[in-house]
Amino acid sequence: MHGSSGVGHLVDRHPDVTPERLIAQLVPPPTFADVSFDSYLPDPAEPSQAAAVQSCAQFCDQAVERRAGKKKLFGRRETLPGVGLYLDGGFGVGKTHLLASSYYRLPEPKAFATFGELTQLASVFGFVECIELLADYVVVCIDEFELDDPGNTTLISRLLSQLVERGVSVAATSNTLPEQLGEGRFAAQDFLREINTLAAIFTTVRIDGPDYRHRGLPPAPEPPSDDDVVRGAAQRPGATLDGFDELCAHLATMHPSRYSTLIEGVSAVYLTDVHPIDDQNVALRLVSLTDRLYDAGIPVIASGAKLDTVFSEDMLAGGFRKKYLRATSRLLALSRQGDA
Structure with missing residues (x-):
């Protein structure tokens, strides 16, 4: 050849990948560099798509409020736990588009990572250092949350629950199969069971529709x-x-x-x-x-x-x-x- x-x-x-490079990579991929809620075109035949846009916009407002915290006496602020959003659906319904749009809507500091990039970050920096690194962020967006690696899922669940306690909001997408039993509810339940420490803060939003790539x-x-x-x-x-x-x-x-x-x-x-x-x-x-x-x-x-x-x-x-x-x-x- x-x-x-x-x-x-x-x-x-x-x-070669340096730790600095890993942090610099925590942004949406080039394919989604210019997306917004306005550029997401919901399928009129699938009302869940337009509803998902509303849910994401609401999540963004809440994430900003939570990061600001609650005013106390003498101008100090009390940290409020972050909020969680889980976009559940099959391939090609625009989950990543909405996740990236949420990222762009929110102020710095913020991170957008695939599940693999997040586990890599935790392994390079160490668990505690990774929490310190992200603790002041407004949001951490995770694309394609993986449920098929129990070790990594548990690690990331622990990481996210600690970040949420510190006021960081978390948005994630699933990688559900469209033809899965119960049209994906099954995957949402799996997700919440795997990250049971986080289940209370996550709102699951289902997005239906055919794969737009096909x-x-x-x-x-x-x-x-x-x-x-x-x-x-x-x-x-x-x-x-x-x-x-x-x-x-x-x-x-x-x-x-x-x-x-x-x-x-x-x-x-x-x-x-x-x-x-x-x-x-x-x-x-x-x-x-x-x-x-x-x-x-x-x-x-x-x-x-x-x-x-x-x-x-x-x-x-x-x-x-x-x-x-x-x-x-x-x-x-x-x-x-x-x-x-």
């Missing part, structure tokens, strides 16, 4: 040939070209928190020989990379198997089904950008 002249390769990049869109397109991919990469400034297996092996050499830095400045990712994955670890790393590519809006052009077959049926039958379906939805959206 390294024969092509002048084209960079992700496998040649070895990014609205009226055709299924996965036929993949281009290897030659087309190599040629396309050579013609696109800033593109990278890698073999699928080589890239998957390279991802194993670094913590997923470095994937953002790995793809920094890349205009498009070209891959050859894509095939279904049957190793859980490889698949989960690919999910993390896909999320970072999607956040940055970097197109993916891939030869080999169709992108909706990367996560095998066996994989989809397991506990990480919701992650794999989300990643498939995002890969297809990025491949359509590549076609554009």
Whole structure:
């Protein structure tokens, strides 16, 4: 794969992430850099979407009030506990759009992180230091709260409950499956049970609707040939070209928190020989990379198997089904950008 002249390769990049960089990254991804409540277009057929906008706006008002605290005698202020909002729903109904809009509506200091970035922050700084770091924030927004890693979920629950006590408000989105039993109520209950220390402060808001990434869109397109991919990469400034297996092996050499830095400045990712994955670890790393590519809006052009077959049926039958379906939805959206 390294024969092509002048084209960079992700496998040649070895990014490093400093604590300062981790803090600087706590903002919404580039895809959501310009969103607002006004730019969210609720589906008229799904009244829960317009209602969710109202709930988010109300949450923002409450978060500011809580951070200000309660006036006491002699001008001192008493800290009021923060409020919590949990946006529950399937893929592509605009949960991240609303979460990022809430972030932008609120004053500094504030943080926006994926669940993975937050666990990484806690592991780099330590639990107590992480609380000190965020204790004066107005809000911490967490995108895609994960319920499939009990250790991390418990850690983050403890972290959030301590922050809430100090006046920090918390907004989170779920990664529920649309077809889950009870249309997602199930996931909301799971969430509140997992973070039972926080359950009392969280208001759960359900957002219904079809995945907007698939609205009226055709299924996965036929993949281009290897030659087309190599040629396309050579013609696109800033593109990278890698073999699928080589890239998957390279991802194993670094913590997923470095994937953002790995793809920094890349205009498009070209891959050859894509095939279904049957190793859980490889698949989960690919999910993390896909999320970072999607956040940055970097197109993916891939030869080999169709992108909706990367996560095998066996994989989809397991506990990480919701992650794999989300990643498939995002890969297809990025491949359509590549076609554009």
